[in-house]
Amino acid sequence: MTRVNLITGFLGSGKTTTLRHLLANKPDGEKWAVLVNEFGEVGIDGALLAETGAVLKEIPGGCMCCVNGLPMQVGLNMLLKQSKPDRLLIEPTGLGHPKQILDMLSASVYEPWIDLRATLCLLDPRQLLDERVVDNENFRDQLAAADIIIANKQDRWDDASRQALLNFQQQSASGRTLVTTQHGEIDAALLDTPRRNLRELPHPAHHHHSTAPSRLSALKPDDNMPWRRALNEGQGYYACGWVFNGDTVFDTIGLLEWARLAPVSRVKGVMRIAEGMVSINRQGADFHIETRSTEPPDSRIELIDDARADWNILQTSLLKLRLHYQG
Structure with a gap:
């Protein structure tokens, strides 16, 4: 059991x-x-x-x-x-x-x-x-x-x-x-600790989520598309995320500044930089970065906010931070 x-x-x-x-x-x-x-x-x-x-x-x-x-x-x-x-x-x-x-x-x-x-x-x-x-x-x-x-x-x-x-x-x-x-x-x-809190919770209100086909495998970059973007919304919040292939490397300082200054409340990612891999975790003004000893096969980062941001502008500035990539 x-x-x-x-x-x-x-x-x-x-x-x-x-x-x-x-x-x-x-x-x-x-x-x-x-x-x-x-x-x-x-x-x-x-x-x-x-x-x-x-x-x-x-x-x-x-x-x-x-x-x-x-x-x-x-x-x-x-x-x-x-x-x-x-x-x-x-x-x-x-x-x-x-x-x-x-x-x-x-x-x-x-x-x-x-x-x-x-x-x-x-x-x-x-x-x-x-x-x-x-x-x-x-x-x-x-x-x-x-x-x-x-x-x-x-x-x-x-x-x-x-x-x-x-x-x-x-x-x-x-x-x-x-x-x-x-x-x-x-x-x-x-x-x-045993489960003791058995209070009956109210039924939550129905919240909309994106109905587009969304599976992690479908977001995998390939030779024709070295990066992909996915959107979601619901419960009054909006999310936009990007996945980049393993050949894509980002400028370290530029990437961290992009994440720090993005006009959203939540930023989370694991990204490949010239020095290796870095995890990024920002909640409001709290900004935490950590270098990583293991390297995932790709880079991915996601932004969440309670207002819809201009994802295209953020995407354009993020793509400019790529030092080198293939595809």
Whole structure:
């Protein structure tokens, strides 16, 4: 039987960083798997988690949390039956509602297969000061569904965010475990906490997602097209992502400035530069870059915002930063 945890959290709360930390500290001899879903189409988290040694299954385009849940079911069944992991960590998109996933995991058909443990929700307390985030039903219900709330990015808090967290803890998190940390550094033993939060969540409003065919394989660059672009929208947010072939190398300083100054709230990518590979993670003004020892077969970057940006202008400036490429 596979132990299963749902790892939720709104955009930029630190879910992928937390997953990387947990996977780096998993018990020796255990086989872990990750089922990951992103709002956008190009699958950045898969590239970031590829070097962890876990069995990885990606679901593109924010469809894990949709009512029909078919991509989620297919991915879940494949991992359980083919890989038979000791533990499965499920990371839905930061814009996803947890109800359908928890209902599915709790269904009788999965009782012989999984042992559903605690749901963890990542929270950047600064989000509690942002009305656009607080008013989002998915943000509220992710927190409401959690057994354990991980107040992350402690190194970035100010007095206002500390007070907002204290108010939230007193008003909404009473009786539940709240852990404070930074860089997603939590004790893996938290994953074995039993699931006790069985509150009934409201049915989420139906949200539109792009209906265009969207599969990671279809976005693979080829000899005729050295890069591809994919769009998605839903729940009041818009995403645009690009995938470049492995021969494309970007100017380091120019790329980082492009990512830092892009007029969007969220930037995430794994890109090839002259010095090797760099991961880019920007949430608002928080900008984190990290060089990588392993090199994925391509480069990919995605932008998300609650307003539709001029993707063509951003694309033109990004393409000008290519130092050399083939195709």
